[in-house]
Amino acid sequence: MTKEQKSPVKDKNYDLIRTLQMSLEHVYRMETYIADAEQRGDSELADWFRKIQDNNRRAGDQGKQMLMARMQQEQR
Secondary structure, eight states: OOOOOOOSSOOTTHHHHHHHHHHHHHHHHHHHHHHHHHHTTOHHHHHHHHHHHHHHHHHHHHHHHHHHHHHHHHTO
């Protein structure tokens, strides 16, 4: 059985920040995948990548809002 990795930082917001970073990275990465699919004439695949990109964009927006709220609470 594989041991689950623990966050290298004990900060309660680390996982939120890391997931936010990954979501935004995927938004950027999907641009390349969309362009590749369109270049090959595969509109079905390009549309699927756009859906993934949109989901990650929404998750990124939600993550940014949560992080801002948490940071503001910690400053009080």
